Amino acid sequence: MKRLHFLVMAAVLSAGVTCADTITSVQDGPWGNSVTWDSDVPDAGNGDLAIVLHEVGVHSINDDAADVQVSTGGSLTVHSGATLTVTNTVLVGDTGDESSIHLPYSTSTLLADTIRIGAAGVGVIHVNNGTLTTTGGLFVGADGFSGTLSPSQNTPVFSIGNGLTFGSDGTLTLSGWDPTIPPIDVVIGDVVLSPGWTIDLGESDLDPSFIVGDTWDLITFTGSLTASAPTVIAALGYEYVLNTATTGVVKLELTRIPLTHTWTNAGSGDWFDTANWDTGSVPSLGDKAIINNAGTSQITTGSAEVGQIETGLFGGEGHLEVSNATLTSTGSVNIGAPDGEEVDGLDADDITASFTATNATLVFGGTFNQGDPGIGFLGGTATISTTFDMMGGSLSTEGDYDLGGGGNPVSTAAITVSSSATILNASLVQIGDDLHLTSGTNFSSNPIDVTVDLLVEDTTELRVIEDFDCAEMDNAGAGASVGETTATFRNTFLNVYGESDHAIVSAGDTGIVDNIAVVELENCSWRVTEEIEAGGLRSGGGNTGNVADATIKLTDTDVVTGGLTMGERLDSTPGTIRGRLEMTRSFLETDPALLDFEGVLMAEYGKLDLGPDSELLFVIDGTTRATAVTVGDPGIYSAIDIHPNADPASAADLDGSIEVRFDFVPTAGTHTFELIRNEGGIPFNGDFDTYTVTGLDPGFAVDVFGVETTPGIVRLTISKTLFADGFELGDTTAWSSSVP
The missing domain is CATH 2.160.20 (Pectate Lyase C-like)
Structure with a gap:
């Protein structure tokens, strides 16, 4: 009776025990479809780790896992009205190509305890309109690998508990960003912005009304702030700094707007002479320089730095000369290449431009x-x-x-x-x-x-x-x-x-x-x-x-x-x-x-x-080369050599025509010229349509000109016969005087 009671209790206990599994995607597909995975659908209740190696879509509010790892170029997209709940940690980035998570809709939601972007490889999370919530913190590029957080210009919602950290490999990408909307609106806890972190503004448009000194909220938070200056990648010539003067807010401040300088000297003049520019100042890093009045701007000493150069626009002419100096442009240099301008094109809209650089x-x-x-x-x-x-x-x-x-x-x-x-x-x-x-x-x-x-x-x-x-x-x-x-x-x-x-x-x-x-x-x-x-x-x-x-x-x-x-x-x-x-x-x-x-x-x-x-x-032409790059026989004259490791199924397909032209007269006798060799010894596919020999002395005969199937050679052999007395075949010339 005691034995029976023990067996019943064991069965009851075992029924309540779950076994955590590592479940890996095997193909693109929905999260909730078992064919997407190598076993069953991941389940947080089982403590499952889901490894995403493919393009996996979340379509339900009930999809979950204990842990998620997106790696080896995999991507995870949470679709409209769907929620992915992760009990513990989300890791984005492992070996292989960039791994990513996408929240493209206003009703796309990702809930997790901790999220690490760039955990063990390149990772990125795009929050276009959706909601990203953590209770244990968000870490971007803090693990020695590149990590990127990319909110869109729309209205993403962040609720980040237990702090936000951008590591030295972390990037906040705001391409297309509307600077009037804070991209990261709620951080509960501390914010750490490590030395080397980056803000990438991409091609974000700035309103022409913006002026130097304008600021925009980037991150709002409730705890302490440890901030280092970021590298800011901005639209051409615009410069920014981090502004942390306001408690609980990290701001971005505009410190410089690029100028457009137009060359006014119709002759030749010094780039560094302020009188030659309509602004009364010399172009500097980030500025645009335009030369379009048939004048010539000369840089003959030192170093000139500029954001963009245009010489020769519609109906204009411009010339640039740089000698014994350095010219640095952070953007494009356009020589007679209008940069996206549109005018009514008439015959007068010709362009002439030149650029001369000496040492x-x-x-x-x-x-x-x-x-x-x-x-x-x-x-x-x-x-x-x-x-x-x-x-x-x-x-x-x-x-x-x-x-x-x-x-x-x-x-x-x-x-x-x-x-x-x-x-x-x-x-x-x-x-x-x-x-x-x-x-x-x-x-x-x-x-x-x-x-x-x-x-x-x-x-x-x-x-x-x-x-x-x-x-x-x-x-x-x-x-x-x-x-x-x-x-x-x-x-x-x-x-x-x-x-x-x-x-x-x-x-x-x-x-x-x-x-x-x-x-x-x-x-x-x-x-x-x-x-x-x-x-x-x-x-x-x-x-x-x-x-x-x-x-x-x-x-x-x-x-x-x-x-x-x-x-x-x-x-x-x-x-x-x-x-x-x-x-x-x-x-x-x-x-x-x-x-x-x-x-x-x-x-x-x-x-x-x-x-x-x-x-x-x-x-x-009778002249040989001393060296060759070929791995086998370098040939006698010109040669094409196919590497022995080339794909044997398609190492060489021969079609079209081949011609050998002689620009000298060979000595009498037999000469062989190896033209093409397949070092792998594989026969060629096909054969040339025509074989032609030109310029050959009439006394020579073409003995062989064609493809040898083994080991895969195209060869030309010519010969010219000598009689025993040394006269060439067909030569009837007598001695100049008497027979010796």
Whole structure:
């Protein structure tokens, strides 16, 4: 009887015991659907830890868990009318990509004891309209990782118990913020703002009526305050400080509004001379400088700092010269590139602008725009003529360098652009984003005609952090787009950490794009982390008049790239394509394991993809190269080498045409020239449509010219026979006098 009583009691006790589980998302889906998780739906009553690795949505007021961890790029969205209740801790950010929580609606609610953003990786919480409530505190970027709290410009509601801490890696992002509304309205307890924390105002608009000295409430609280000055990322030129003079409130105070300075000297003059500016003062950091009266502003000593520069606006002309000095602009530098202004475009709305830098240090925190029409012209016709000449020194931009933009977004203007840039003997030219030559979209019913010339010579390195887009033109309107782009590099290291695209066209059904690009490299090294693409028609439109024509000429140049694609036609897009590569004493290797600027492995295919509209020309002039970048046999003259680790399924697709041109007369006998080798030993896919040999002495015969399937080689063998007496085949020349 005692034994039976013991068993009954054990059963009763075990029925009241729960077991906490770690439950992990396995796919995108609703919180309350068990298929979203690797077991059952998380339950706070069971003490469950929910790990969110996918896009999970909360749709009920009853969803809960004991703990929540959003990591590895996962995101959690609390939808309209829904509430997520977390008994203990919410951790946002772990390994992998940025992890996030979103409260997008006024009835989205997150309740938790403690929330830590940037707990073990990059994390962010967006509170657009919803309510965020904690009882144990909110910690942002306080754990050694980047954490961001982003209230919107609407009316988020915060009820933060037991204090708020922004750590040294914490950011309060207020992009689009209405400064009349406190973004964090209720903190019960202490506020700690650690050294190194950041306020990011993004592109928040400020009312023109705001003046220096205006303040706005950021955080209201009931406890003590420990505050360090933040780094404030603000709209161009606006400056702020933290104001803690009022008990229980942290305020942001406007301390400086940028000025616009317009150059008034119609001749040449000193940038630092106050008499040359309409404000009577010299532009300073955050200010805008405009030169548009055909005058020339000269910086010949010291260091000039400014927020933005514009030379050459509508119907104007402007020139800038910097020599043996430093020019720093925290924002964009626009040379004959109107910055978003709109006027009635007439024939008089031509633009002329120049920028000359001699042994100068140029540091631009935004984009460098040269000859880009932007959105400026409304009606009529306009011509933009710009030049940039750099001799010695260095150039660094945080954004793009746009040379001769190919876009025309306005429907009532015909535009002609002529832009050139010459860079000689520079140390380092670093483009922080993309290098664009003749790149843009024509949305207009009117034409745009762009001619661009770039010369870079004797420069230590031209470094492009993202993509090199040379003549990448799109057409979304009825207007014709014509682009002629020439880029020449000599004795320079061209280092591209993204893609390098040449004469790529995406076109609509009506407007025609005629896009020609010629890129020449002589005695250079060229590294492209992703792939080089030459001559491509991408999906979009049925206009047979579109042209994408790219020629790349390599002379005494070594190339390493994640891949090479030429003559690519996507989705049977009509039009004319030519992707042409000419090689003289040069080597090209595809490598699938190059690193980007941040040291991340790009893992490209390392393939050689030659489409039906591709052309290969190998020029053999009898001069050999001493070194090569290839991992195997460096070849005798020009050679393309496919890395042994390239994807074997698509290491090399051969199509189009191949030509070998002889610019010398070989000695008699047999000569073999290895042109393409697949180091992985994998046979090629396909074969060239045509094989051509030109310039060969008539006494020679072509013995072999074609593909050898194993180990994957394209080879040319020629021969010229000698008779026993030493006379060449077909030579009937007698001795000059008597027979010896």
